[in-house]
Amino acid sequence: xxxxxxxxxxxxxxxxxxxxxxxxxxxxxxxxxxxxxxxxxxxxxxxxxxxxxxxxxxxxxxxxxxxxxxxxxxxxxxxxxxxxxxxxxxxxxxxxxxxxxxxxxxxxxxxxxxxxxxxxxxxxxxxxxxxxxxxxxxxxxxxxx
Amino acid sequence: xxxxxxxxxxxxxxxxxxxxxxxxxxxxxxxxxxxxxxxxxxxxxxxxxxxxxxxxxxxxxxxxxxxxxxxxxxxxxxxxxxxxxxxxxxxxxxxxxxxxxxxxxxxxxxxxxxxxxxxxxxxxxxxxxxxxxxxx
Numbered sequence: 001x002x003x004x005x006x007x008x009x010x011x012x013x014x015x016x017x018x019x020x021x022x023x024x025x026x027x028x029x030x031x032x033x034x035x036x037x038x039x040x041x042x043x044x045x046x047x048x049x050x051x052x053x054x055x056x057x058x059x060x061x062x063x064x065x066x067x068x069x070x071x072x073x074x075x076x077x078x079x080x081x082x083x084x085x086x087x088x089x090x091x092x093x094x095x096x097x098x099x100x101x102x103x104x105x106x107x108x109x110x111x112x113x114x115x116x117x118x119x120x121x122x123x124x125x126x127x128x129x130x131x132x133x134x135x136x137x138x139x140x141x142x143x144x145x
Numbered sequence: 146x147x148x149x150x151x152x153x154x155x156x157x158x159x160x161x162x163x164x165x166x167x168x169x170x171x172x173x174x175x176x177x178x179x180x181x182x183x184x185x186x187x188x189x190x191x192x193x194x195x196x197x198x199x200x201x202x203x204x205x206x207x208x209x210x211x212x213x214x215x216x217x218x219x220x221x222x223x224x225x226x227x228x229x230x231x232x233x234x235x236x237x238x239x240x241x242x243x244x245x246x247x248x249x250x251x252x253x254x255x256x257x258x259x260x261x262x263x264x265x266x267x268x269x270x271x272x273x274x275x276x277x278x279x280x281x
Contacts, residue, residue: 012173012233040195041231047224054219056195056232058259083180083191090185097178098193125195125259126219 039099040076040127044107048139051113051131058125067120067129072113076127077104174238185273187266188247194237195259202256204263206249211241213261246271
């Protein structure tokens with residue numbers, strides 16, 4: 001299993017262990033698995049107006065990055081080129097932890113996400129995707145006559 | 146603020162007691178994955194530091210220790226509620242012990258799209274030489 005970032009810290013490590021344990025005892029995961037520990041790492045959050053997805057994808061050419069939204073399913077795909085030398089080159093690889101190769105991650109968006117209002121920005125290796133929620137789904141205050 | 150979970154809004158941070166807020170780990174930092182390649186001229190290190198801008202990157206060489214410290218400068222909208230977190234901290238830290246033949250005076254670094262590339266050349270006297278074997 002590929003782990004992108006690992007905290008070298010007791011408390012953080014125990015927190016992770018606890019989450020892993022919870023997942024292990026969950027007998028009915030979603031059909032796409034638990035969806036963690038892939039590349040790029042994802043953080044997902046929501047505000048009343050929009051769903052925010054942060055994909056931690058350092059070192060990726062924006063031109064090769066493909067973000068796709070179809071029937072409420074968001075796909076982030078691309079390729080990260082290896083920086084390691086060819087095997088016949090006169091160089092030794094001492095540590096090889098970084099991900100290389102093709103990647104594809106998918107996630108389902110909530111029903112009220114508006115596929116027409118998606119915005120994606122790549123900055124410092126973090127891809128931020130903002131999907132607006134439909135106006136009809138936003139909380140409204142109803143005036144009392 | 147830097148110590149706390151990245152996808153939290155500043156408002157949420159203030160309401161969390163640093164001693165009781167569960168995701169606060171003091172000076173805890175994530176260990177960024179690295180690639181280290183050595184060739185005849187020196188060592189090249191690549192480190193994944195997503196969300197880190199040049200101002201928030203701190204490289205330190207002291208004696209034979211190389212320290213990489215970085216903070217992510219990710220901005221999140223107000224009132225964001227996190228539902229799924231894989232990168233739970235906004236700090237990165239990793240320490241390496243260098244060896245004598247490396248020339249720490251000539252370290253060069255560049256940060257492009259969240260990837261740090263560090264080149265540490267070998268000192269002139271330590272570069273490989275071919276030793277001729279003379280026939281006796």
